[in-house]
Amino acid sequence: MSNADIYHEMIVDYSRNPINYGEIENHDVTFHDSNPLCGDSIDIDMKIDDQKVTDIKFHGKGCAICMACSSVLTEITKGKSLEDVRKIEKNDILSELGLEHLQAVRIKCALLSLKVLKSALYTYIAKNMSDLEGMDKLKDEAASLY
């Protein structure tokens, strides 16, 4: 795959019209992170009821890859149980957008929002549960994504 082929219709459309873009005022958890080298910066807000993500929104600044992946990630996450959200892997996002072979230097653009999501979940669980074992695993997962 040529590198320029990653800029297909779907990526460009999502970058112009991201899905689930914005803030949730009375969120149950929010998390922010950025990529120090490129300056991409993402916040994710979630509303969680009965161990389910009932609403999720993201906002921030990023390239087309970052915006498209954040859109897809929030779409996948919405309505899922926390247990299922924990199971979301990087390939679930990348394959959805045909980005499985994204070069190393751009992978951090694609996965920043997943890192933020995992960290947000960690924050939520830390606040609400005593599931220490699961928490540490989540933290490690977020830290070792890329």
Place this chain on the structure above:
Amino acid sequence: MQSTESFFENIRNDFPILKRTVRDNKPLVYLDNASTTQKPTQVIDAIVDYYRNHNANIHRAVYALAEESTEAYESARDKIANFVNIKNRQELIFVRGTTEAINLVAYAWGRSHINKDDIIVTTEYEHHSNIVPWQLLTQEKRAKLEYIGMDDDGQLILDDLDKYLATGKVKLVTFSLMSNVLGTITDAEKIIAKCKAAGVPTLIDGAQAVPHMKVDLETLGCDFFAFSGHKMLAPTGIGVLWVRKSVLETMNPFHGGGDMIREVHKYETTWNDLPYKFEAGTPNIADVIGFGAAVDYLTKIGMDNVRQHEIELTKYAIEKFSKIKGLQIYGTKDISKRGGVISFNFADVHPHDVAQIIDEEGISLRSGHHCAQVLMERLNVAATSRASFYIYNTKQDIDALIDSLNTVAKVFKL
């Protein structure tokens, strides 16, 4: 001299890397010279020759190789001193680069000269390497870091400097001679005159200026000056810190170790002469020699010719860029006030996406915050695209960049 255009066209033959292709067999168009420059055969050969024929540690042994090695290292010091008109070679300290030079000053000078409530003044268009060392120092000393602001034309607002100097608390003013993002050439003469009148020392980050124009430290009259080799045809990992001798003599060593000592006893040590007091350990000998070869190369071309070539390229690029719908250039359009660095944004397309798409056409363009997040904040952007030129760039390179931007426009339906 031949006509300037064909002269600079011939220069390309000295750079082996410019003959290679990238991606899908596209000729390499290298436009990231503010980050690092390519190396001519003359520099590469000097390094190879050193390792093949002369390698030995310097300043110690008496055998033939050591003598050759020391002579080559020290003669590079003289060449570089001469290049920026440093009169006293004892004031020229070799370091890894501009970043290490500034950190050396913050540590070895700053820690003994900056106290609680003192003020260090920097500017809004500095590279992180001229901000973070001062944050570390001022936080440690409970001193203050203040910024000279920038106007919408990319020029420093010197009224800010006056305001800080009037407090009587400023202990250092530090600024870049040329912005690595906007290309703005700082009015150093004016700043230094103001600082001198107030008895305040000045540090200049010359990383972007020295490679691109004639710089004369004797005339400038600052107290500290730093620059890097790799942005001016030399290898990475070698740079220069110059400190006025009267200031250097008030400074403690940065690193302790070999070569920087006169006598070491169990509990005390006396220091070697300048500049060796500040060059602990075996230095980067080969790359100093490479740096010397780079300076020879630039001297042969003449820095006024380098500047003139870049003025022509920048003028050409700005004219062409101005015709592209949706393309915004940052900084002044007055060529006499800027170097060959052009930062821009193209409609709503993120600079990373611009860089990636045009990379397919063989074009190396930088995107991001360029280690100048304070400036990005001031410009109210997350990132910019940046094209920066050097002696081997041509108008064809700029045409190739413009053509590739058409591809970006197509992909993003601009």
